[in-house]
Amino acid sequence: MEKNIPKVKKEVRNVNVYTELAKYPVFSIEDVKKLTGNEKTAYSQMDRLIKKGLVKKIRKNIYSVVNPTTGQVVATRYQIACAITDTAYISHHSAFEYYGLANQVYYEVYVSSENKFNHFEYDNVTYKYVASRMQDGVVEAKNTTGVRMTDLERTVVDSIRDFNKIGGFEELLNCLEGIHYLDEKKLKNYLSIYDTQGLYQRVGYLLDHYKKEMQLSKEFIDYCKSKIGKSRRYLVSDLKEESYYNNEWELMVPEGLFEINQGGDILV
CATH class of the missing domain: 1.10.10 (Arc Repressor Mutant, subunit A)
Structure with missing residues (x-):
């Protein structure tokens, strides 16, 4: 006994x-x-x-x-992402997903971190490393334990900066269309940290189109315009042949950029 x-x-x-x-x-x-x-x-x-x-x-x-009912782990993809390193946070399209602004939910989670890690897959989701470029604009989720992500303003700036590598242009526009307010002070801060003329061009041009919906002032748009320099750049590098010159922003812009058909596809 x-x-x-x-x-x-x-x-x-x-x-x-x-x-x-x-x-x-x-x-x-x-x-x-x-x-x-x-x-x-x-x-x-x-x-x-x-x-x-x-x-x-x-x-x-x-x-x-493990949740005994589903047989799956209780952690969400975002909680897993933020546990990968001590400095990990979700960014880019994954942050748009978290905010409910994404048109599509990807089988990839973009994880920014100061500490590098190798991409890995778990439960059909790939966790992809993105080098963290700044510490500003990372916030804790209010209603979910263990989730950190870029705030909306930094998500917008990062996504416009990196859409050629992450997310794609069509999905970027879909995300931008759902935004109803952006803080200009935060936008200026993140733009000044990156401090590249091409980013001021792309952000200024795109947000000028959505300024009414996003409640952005003419002063903010003019601020972006004052930073663009004189170099002519392509907005979407994959669509060079279909692009025309926009002299206001010194930018080569795809034809019919904001024309959306009923199925939601961009007519470019």
């Missing part, structure tokens, strides 16, 4: 660890170590919970509790 007592105690401790871990969407082995008291016990507890199907390993040192 006495021999069974330690086993019972161990099972109770297992349940307590699982109950504590279930409070967090994602956790590391260090978090388990804090609950068990030592590393060896932490690893054995994790092995046991994984074998029982109560916990899944997402990637090295990132774990999540």
